[in-house]
Amino acid sequence: MKRFYSFIIISIIGLGVGIAAIFYGDTLKSSNTVTIPSVKPPFKSFIAGTGIIEAESKNIAVGSSISGVIKKVYVQSGDKIKKGMLLFEMDDTLLQSKILVAQTSIKAAEAKLTSAKHHFNLIENFKKVSPQMVTKVKYIQAQDRFHEAKELLAVSKTKLAALQDQLKRYKVYSPIDGVVLRSEISKGYFFDSRSNALVIGSDRLNVRVSINEYDISKFRPGTKAVAYMRGNTKEKTDLTYLYTIPYVVPKTNLTGRSTERTDTRVLQVIYAAKRTKTFPLYVGEQLDVFIQTPEQEK
Numbered sequence: 001m002k003r004f005y006s007f008i009i010i011s012i013i014g015l016g017v018g019i020a021a022i023f024y025g026d027t028l029k030s031s032n033t034v035t036i037p038s039v040k041p042p043f044k045s046f047i048a049g050t051g052i053i054e055a056e057s058k059n060i061a062v063g064s065s066i067s068g069v070i071k072k073v074y075v076q077s078g079d080k081i082k083k084g085m086l087l088f089e090m091d092d093t094l095l096q097s098k099i100l101v102a103q104t105s106i107k108a109a110e111a112k113l114t115s116a117k118h119h120f121n122l123i124e125n126f127k128k129v130s131p132q133m134v135t136k137v138k139y140i141q142a143q144d145r146f147h148e149a150k151e152l153l154a155v156s157k158t159k160l161a162a163l164q165d166q167l168k169r170y171k172v173y174s175p176i177d178g179v180v181l182r183s184e185i186s187k188g189y190f191f192d193s194r195s196n197a198l199v200i201g202s203d204r205l206n207v208r209v210s211i212n213e214y215d216i217s218k219f220r221p222g223t224k225a226v227a228y229m230r231g232n233t234k235e236k237t238d239l240t241y242l243y244t245i246p247y248v249v250p251k252t253n254l255t256g257r258s259t260e261r262t263d264t265r266v267l268q269v270i271y272a273a274k275r276t277k278t279f280p281l282y283v284g285e286q287l288d289v290f291i292q293t294p295e296q297e298k
Contacts, residue, residue, distance in 0.1 A: 068090035211268075
């Protein structure tokens with residue numbers, strides 16, 4: 001009987017421990033997450049917008065007029081590049097074999113031209129010595145073979161020149177001075193003519209600011225603008241106005257808020273930005289931009 005009561009007591013204690021474990025396991029612990037500090041607007045009256053860093057030259061996806069397997073890569077992400085610098089080259093084995101065939105065709109055409117020329121000269125000499133020895137038909141035939149051989153040689157040389165010109169396209173060079181923004185290519189990678197696996201841009205950076213359509217009427221070109229780094233509101237940099245794109249487009253960089261309309265349109269304004277030790281900038285980075293509206297302060 002004592003064993004029975006002991007079993008009941010132990011069961012009750014175990015049940016209590018289980019309930020306590022569940023209760024304390026579900027209790028929310030205090031979070032150590034640091035609250036993102038809010039940005040203090042630099043102007044009394046302003047327009048707020050989202051800015052995206054891009055290269056002054058725009059982000060250039062390096063392309064090629066041909067597709068093929070990459071044989072050798074000379075640059076990688078972050079490398080400084082100069083205009084005319086070799087970026088990569090593609091496997092040209094098949095084209096080299098075609099060039100070899102074309103060179104052989106030229107030799108054959110040259111031999112045929114030499115034979116046709118000798119035969120025509122012989123016929124021409126016979127005709128000069130004795131016109132009766134060479135009929136008009138034979139003379140014309142020899143002359144046609146000679147001209148045909150010359151044309152065949154010219155065509156063969158043109159084909160070779162075209163192949164050699166095509167060979168240059170297997171090497172891709174940089175069109176600008178700048179930096180490799182992103183490189184996803186490597187030896188053995190199949191490079192499509194429409195690929196965007198290699199992106200380059202100039203060292204100078206611009207900020208493309210999107211102004212909400214409801215704030216367009218407040219914007220004035222040339223007014224002051226300040227950009228803040230996201231996650232570090234103590235760091236800011238002044239922006240220099242460059243130009244306004246006179247074409248309002250749908251907003252693409254949505255914030256994810258439930259109150260945001262996906263059909264919102266924005267006016268895009270381009271500003272120049274400078275890198276500093278305390279304000280590093282990277283292409284594709286988002287900034288919080290404030291544009292002054294002086295007319296609102298009067």
